Amino acid sequence: MKIAVKLFARARDLAGTESMTVDIPAEGTVASLRGAMREVCPALAPLTPHLFVAINAQYAGDTVTIRPSDEVACFPPVSGG
């Protein structure tokens, strides 16, 4: 299934886009999303170990399953305040 991933801050700058589309298996997990992103966008490599994934506005660990309707985002550590 095709998943649109919103990108923010340095992740967006490195990828050169606010949203990238990756293809993962049905019932794919956050881990498979991370793998697909690495393949589609090697420019994100320096950030890879630091990226967070959020599903429907909640932080999601690698074992969380992604559904086609989910809103998915990926970003480096936050620095608000």
Add this chain to the structure above:
Amino acid sequence: MKIAVKLFARARDLAGTESMTVDIPAEGTVASLRGAMREVCPALAPLTPHLFVAINAQYAGDTVTIRPSDEVACFPPVSGG
């Protein structure tokens, strides 16, 4: 020497005056001031163990000597804020 003692809050209310005058020996200490106040104003008795003495706007212990020109005040525990 005669010393005017400013009074505040419940001490003033119990004494019924904003300033009482007490007579203490030359070179008298805060301890002698406390004794003289007890004699002059028995109404202060309930507060006696709790009263602070300030000399020239600084808290003063019982051994501090009072000079004729000092500004002397006496008051119960503070509750600002």
Add this chain to the structure above:
Amino acid sequence: MIRLTNDPIDYAALTESVRSNQSGAVVLFLGTVREMTGGRQTVALDYECYPAMAEAKMQELLDEMRTRWPVDKAAIEHRLGHLELGDISVAAAVSCPHRVQAFEAGRWLIDELKVRVPIWKKENWSDGTTEWVHPGVPPA
């Protein structure tokens, strides 16, 4: 900046007075007149002070605070006289480079103000009685 006043406290002006490009953190504390205390209802408070000593002690607190934390700017204002429910009795503002310093310094400042500065409040209870508040002293 230190101030004793009979007028309502303008805490925004106080806060502006401590802002600085050198500081990333400002902490403001407001003490306000609370209705309920230990199950009793307050209708108003009256504050009085020993003015010269209160100002000297507040300045001493600001000076001492600077020996403990890297305070950029600080200000205290305390209101006197008759205060209604919700009124602001005290405002203390501190700016520091970083937030942990500002929180620690601000808390220390108001904690110490409450034990050192000669200001007293009188409760006006809803039953019509009044009572000076003197911590550690049994009620009259």
Add this chain to the structure above:
Amino acid sequence: MIRLTNDPIDYAALTESVRSNQSGAVVLFLGTVREMTGGRQTVALDYECYPAMAEAKMQELLDEMRTRWPVDKAAIEHRLGHLELGDISVAAAVSCPHRVQAFEAGRWLIDELKVRVPIWKKENWSDGTTEWVHPGVPPA
């Protein structure tokens, strides 16, 4: 009250929104744009966020705070976009019955905001370079 805004933060309005007759203590924290960081000079910051998640996380913080302290009212406002030196980037206000609670809750709130809420700042250094701030990540 939670708000993300591109406009200057009106922290007095925010503070008024948390005042209450049931609370004796209000703590306000302001984060402001500091000029010097680790010997480097900032001329401006740019903030961006993931809006839906940032609002959800800020609400989660307010809810969780109430399980830890007896918070009466609380509010957070975070500014986005281009901020100059001294500008306020975030304001958080908390009211509680007593001051220790208000200081602890206020400090927890801003500490947690800085690690959980998806907002990012980009440094505009005085040497003309820019740099996203991502704690724990080596500079690009």
